Amino acid sequence: MGxxxxxxxxxxxxRVSQYRLTAHLGLAFLIFAAMFWxxxxxxxxxxxxxxxxxxxxxxxAASWLVGLVFLMVLSGGLVAGIRxxxxxxxxxxxxxxxxxxxxxxxxxxxxxxFYNMATVQFDHRLLAWLLAALVPWFWFASRKHDLxxxxxxxxxxxxxxxxxxxxxxxxxxxxVVPLSLAALHQAGAxxxxxxxxxxxxxxx
Ligand code: HEM
Numbered sequence: 149m150g151x152x153x154x155x156x157x158x159x160x161x162x163r164v165s166q167y168r169l170t171a172h173l174g175l176a177f178l179i180f181a182a183m184f185w186x187x188x189x190x191x192x193x194x195x196x197x198x199x200x201x202x203x204x205x206x207x208x209a210a211s212w213l214v215g216l217v218f219l220m221v222l223s224g225g226l227v228a229g230i231r232x233x234x235x236x237x238x239x240x241x242x243x244x245x246x247x248x249x250x251x252x253x254x255x256x257x258x259x260x261x262f263y264n265m266a267t268v269q270f271d272h273r274l275l276a277w278l279l280a281a282l283v284p285w286f287w288f289a290s291r292k293h294d295l296x297x298x299x300x301x302x303x304x305x306x307x308x309x310x311x312x313x314x315x316x317x318x319x320x321x322x323x324v325v326p327l328s329l330a331a332l333h334q335a336g337a338x339x340x341x342x343x344x345x346x347x348x349x350x351x352x
Contacts, residue, residue: 149175166229166262173225177218180338181345188349192298202351203293209286210348213306216279217344221337223272232265232272233325239318242270276314283310295351302347309340
């Protein structure tokens with residue numbers, strides 16, 4: 149996938165296809181997820197022995213959160229891929245609008261989700277708002293149950309990491325994508341994904 153991505157550009161101009169960049173990023177996250185899951189299985193076998201079953205509703209919610217963070221990562225790949233972080237450098241509004249009027253400017257409409265900076269950045273923000281609502285809800289819901297300490301730790305890590313990641317994303321945007329912050333934001337995505345996986349694993 150890396151070879152296929154590089155083949156789409158990088159000759160005279162350091163740009164590659166946003167689709168291939170996103171696929172390469174997504175694949176890296178999937179490989180990480182598989183390795184992390186196996187590692188958690190091996191490390192936590194003893195700790196899990198005899199621990200209580202966790203509520204199914206909370207377990208399903210944690211699975212959805214893992215999926216949503218992964219979707220957020222793919223959306224971030226598109227933001228970076230079309231350099232949408234260099235436009236609309238204001239928050240929470242996008243140049244004075246919550247929904248910028250140009251989000252359906254390109255024909256046919258579905259191309260906007262991959263080529264239009266306004267739409268691609270709006271989607272990334274919308275998913276962040278969704279996570280900003282769902283993760284605290286999950287955290288409060290988890291407090292109502294008598295969970296294993298590892299699951300409780302996971303819920304705390306997930307909430308803490310989300311706050312850090314959103315702060316990094318907003319700073320990257322407001323400061324017009326300095327390399328160091330953009331790289332930290334990318335690393336933050338990995339840690340947030342790891343926190344979601346850790347929580348889901350602990351809720352088995
Ligand atoms: C809530 C969790 C979030 C996650 C998991 C996330 C994840 C990501 C990822 C994986 C990338 C791609 C990095 C790369 O390939 O270089 C990215 C890019 C970006 N994100 Fe986020 N993001 C989140 C929230 C936000 C928020 C709230 C904002 C600002 C409103 C934001 C602004 C950006 C910008 C400007 C870029 C482009 C950086 C570049 O061009 O390198 N992100 N995000």
